[in-house]
């Protein structure tokens with residue numbers, strides 16, 4: 170090892186990546202690769218946890234027993250995703266609680282979509298259909314991510330996300346084919362969630378500072394704009410099928426390219442939300458911080474009890 | 485009261501217990517003290533709401549008036565909900581939620597063990613199906629009572645206060661009236677008096693390991709089984725029923 174200088178290690182590392190060999194926790198990796206992964210995976214974990222909140226907002230108001238159970242199960246899955254992802258972060262030498270503190274201090278980001286309010290029951294459908302739908306587009310390629318633990322976590326997560334997407338679309342379909350009031354509820358919700366869903370794919374390629382390096386490291390396989398296009402192409406026909414109108418006057422099918430053309434995203438709004446000034450940024454972070462603070466005595470008690478027990482066993 | 489009416493009332497009472505407690509637990513979703521417990525509390529909520537669904541389905545069948553499980557769960561007046569007062573009490577801190585659960589789990593476990601042998605096949609089947617869940621809940625809540633009771637001074641004081649506060653609602657778990665009498669004779673219901681002593685022995689064993697105790701003077705409240713509730717239930721129902729009340733007669 171001694172005579173391998175750092176450049177040589179980096180070269181071998183890139184060679185493995187180029188040959189689609191997974192990087193495992195104990196393998197050599199450049200510091201920047203490690204840092205990028207810690208940032209990305211912990212952001213992903215935070216998104217799962219913060220993502221519980223807008224849906225949690227409707228658990229106690231779900232319209233029937235079956236919907237209540239399905240919604241609870243779905244949110245529970247998201248918490249589970251958070252757990253696997255925090256474990257994946259820990260394989261990189263980061264500490265789960267420290268990364269969570271970064272979320273609470275506003276240093277770490279999470280998916281900006283969860284900073285929008287969930288105002289009607291239709292939003293439960295829209296979140297499943299559009300938000301989990303967009304998450305799947307982002308995450309399926311991550312199953313082939315160069316970092317082994319992240320790729321493996323994603324395989325498990327993606328299976329559940331597709332169930333989430335289906336239950337969301339089912340809720341929306343039920344509304345869209347229901348009474349005029351229900352149909353109106355679905356359309357109004359789509360109007361609010363459509364653009365934020367497109368923003369989930371991040372800044373346009375021209376403005377994305379991490380994309381090139383992440384593609385070279387095979388953490389990322391497609392650019393933001395490619396994924397966004399794929400999402401629009403898949404989702405627009407789903408909306409049409411149930412008689413909902415995508416709120417974009419510029420949306421049209423391009424026969425030649427085989428893709429939809431769509432209007433310009435409001436990037437001011439995007440950056441405002443990313444910077445922390447969206448409709449619910451403060452509420453979301455406050456809720457997470459409050460859960461941690463309110464739970465401090467519980468965690469202390471659990472630790473104190475475990476220590477006492479260990480002592481009693483030893484003596 | 486006919487046997488059929490008693491059976492409807494009996495099943496409805498059990499259904500309301502599980503729905504209301506499940507609903508309370510679901511309020512924790514996304515706000516648990518650690519991620520693992522967020523998941524665990526949601527699990528409990530899911531189990532209880534699942535049990536409630538089966539019980540309401542059966543109650544609706546027994547009633548035979550064209551109502552379904554959702555009509556029963558969502559479209560009654562507050563006075564028509566027959567759950568015990570314990571389950572509607574607010575979550576408070578995590579310790580209070582755990583104590584409420586602990587007091588209920590020990591009761592439900594002894595009850596379901598007996599209902600597994602009910603002469604009513606449906607009740608026996610639901611009890612048999614649920615008992616595994618209930619045993620798991622019991623283990624979870626008992627372990628937490630011990631951890632918190634024998635944890636730090638702060639946690640000890642907090643849970644002791646919850647034990648003292650919630651002890652007023654214990655006796656109501658054993659409440660029986662004509663409904664029970666009719667069904668006990670038929671071998672359908674379990675006589676709660678037959679396992680009351682065992683219940684107190686069981687909870688006291690855990691409490692003493694946790695360095696906690698029931699208060700010396702045990703006050704008691706009831707009313708839940710007759711639909712006279714605490715002030716908390718109305719607000720819970722306002723949320724629970726919001727969609728069904730605002731958009732009557734629609735499917736979701």
Ligand SMILES: [Fe+2]
Pocket residue numbers: 217246247250326330
């Ligand atoms: Fe997820």
Ligand SMILES: [Fe+2]
Pocket residue numbers: 217250304308326
């Ligand atoms: Fe996700």
Ligand SMILES: [Fe+2]
Pocket residue numbers: 247301329330333
């Ligand atoms: Fe999901």
